[in-house]
Amino acid sequence: MRNRATPFLINGDFAKFWFGLTFSEIGARGISLVFPLLAVLTLDASPSEVGYLNAAQFAPALIVPLLAGVWLDRRPRRPSLLLVHFGSMATLLAVAALLAAGNPMLGLFYAAAFVIGMFNAINGVSTQAYLPALVSQPQLVTANSRAQMTYAMVQVAAPGLGGILTGVLGGTRAVVFFLLCYAAAGCCVLAIRTRETLDPLPDKRGTFSLIREGMAFIARSPVLRVLTLQGTWINLFDQMVLTLWLLFALSDFGFSSGLFGIVMAVSGLGAIVGSMVARAVGDRLGNRRTIITGVAAGSVLLLAIPLVSGATWLAVAVSVLAFFGYSFGHTLANVFVVSTRQVITPNNLLGRVTATYRFAAFGAIPIGAALGGLAGEWFGLRTALVIGICLLNLGWVLSAVLLPADLDRLSRPAAAR
Template sequence: MTRMHLSPRLGLLRDPDFGRLFAATALGQLGDRIIFLSLPLVAILALHADEFQVGLLTAMTTAGSLLVGLPAGAWVDRMRKRSVMISTDLARALVLGTIPVAWWAGLLTIWWLYAVALVHGVLTVFFDIAYVSYLPHLVGRGHLVEGNSKLAAIRSVTSISGPAMAGPLVGWAGAPATLLVSSAGMAMSGVLAIGIRSRERKPESGPKPGERPRLGRDIKEGVRFALGHPVLRATILGDAIFNLSLVMYQTMLLVFLARKLNLDSSGIGLVLSGMGCGALLGALTATALSRRVGQGAVIWLASLVTCPLTVLMPLARPGWSLYAAALGLSCLSLGGVVRVVAQSSLQQTLTPDRLLGRMNATARFVSWGGIPLGGLLGGASGSAFGATATLWIGAAGMTLSVLPSYLSPLRTRFQNGRVRA
């Protein structure tokens, strides 16, 4: 896709279509962040769910990746990505809107919440795969780092503002009614996406006339490409190790802050907000760092520099060491966003258009597949060895996640984001 000359300051934001996608992302992500806090509170406050029911509700929200993760990529590659984004946004808005309606009608049950969480999670899988697969068409492959960086920035802003908005809203209107704000955000995101004028050509990956569709063949082709490419395989494997270790770490982080450091909810909130601020700073600097360091090198360097800082938390005690540990978590978020922006852009660049959906689906399936296992391992490790030891284990795992990328051709084939012949 050829771009006109853009303002150095605004860059892609001067492009009307990218501006609409940017605004849609802001509204959709704001709604998503409110869901993150409000949906469990509906179960806890409105339905008086016990701990197991709340845990099961959380599992339902992520089950979509395992249920439809791989076939979703094959289906998305047969459709126009923009159309998938619009339809899933509007469908998610409708599904979420059933919760306050059912609550006011006296019909809301924990099983209703389970169903909404599962359906919403499945729709989100389709949306996310289409979203990252559509960006190369919209901005052109030469602007992928800038595009991913700007979208990551707005996601970071909503990760800070979303929970801050959700808390007072829940207190004022109640958790079920707060989900109306999430539903409205999703709906407005879909409406803004309708206004994007850039149209894709009809995908060529679907079955030819008279040919029987073969979903299994399409899935296998995507998995073979993603895991057969040495750079893609390395980044996907590194993500899987990082995510599993991060979830182990996060599982015991709140326990450590509350019971070992005796922080109240406000103090814990400040620590977590600091992580959001680090993510925002990472998004704002990702493009410049990729250009200065090199798109391939920054992927493994960002993790190598920031992941070891997570050991400051199990070393922390009330006082200055806690501030240092909180700063370490902010650096982790900063490095994570820088890595993801560069990595996503590289993955999109290396993948042919017809395989974008399947590559992204394979990456998501593998890298997110360990998240439920990480939660179980974190809980088991915390019970067996304690929260402090589990934080050490998680920090070590996150640091070791750099090895697949470091040992791959990323160190030799990519300089300043270009593939060496």
């Protein structure tokens, strides 16, 4: 039941969960910038070595979620969050100790980035699978709005915080700061009193059989099937656009790296606004139309960017407006995509269904990045950007056509107060 004294926090255990999520996201986002910075500053790493380091951080997302989904459907999800937070803390403690001893190695950063990436991949599945145990179904949209608010705020602030701390405090102290964030996240989860009830799975079935069961559930569900295809499509061409946008902004618009960062930070505030108004928009439009509207808002305004030329102030204004709409729309849609998936999926399948969705959607990200780079070389940046944005817009058109008309009926508990 919602705690009337603290309606914004829903209830005490959700508040602890949310604070823990915030601390862990600060740690994950911040350290993702600190590692490449330290590799360059302390080891004079080459661009390709920095690229490999970034790949090491995201590579586990291609394999870990599917296995994590099976693991999480066989046991309570809370211990997995403790493993993620305290495991990440221990990994960063080892990195800080080696940095303090003056013996940094590139291999150390590769290994630590991969381990942290593995924990992050588990965390992404655990968080979404555990949340329904802390709130009632009518509170899921509100709870997911709070989570999306955290993702939005941290996405804007944490990378810059990592750069500032590295410059002001030095690499070792910056790593210590982020390991303390993970420690705080673990303590928040430890304080949660709610205990989960799980339907036991037959132990006779193997891992791959259980993975297939999660995939089959999505394949049989018209709603989940379309939402998974939509998420994969959007991430594929979203990453293509973002890869081209960085190059286009620096070359055609003439943005400095600092100006580019400011534009994206200001634009990122749209995600915070989207998470705050999701409840009200959903009440007015319903889940299905909110998802379609959010994806459309996150795509249509981007069409203005390759049409701009001339004064820098105009390019900045159009870019901020377009990416504000981008971050607002996609955050708004994500609140209802996640809530719908949580409502219509049985608890004993939620880990595997979440893992399958993230495997498909997140697995498209590195493909989209490579596709963007190749398209930029083949067609030129402006033409490739137009192609990418048009394909991204096709995603919401397909969603509008393919999303079942009865989505609101199926996910009504998530939209109810």
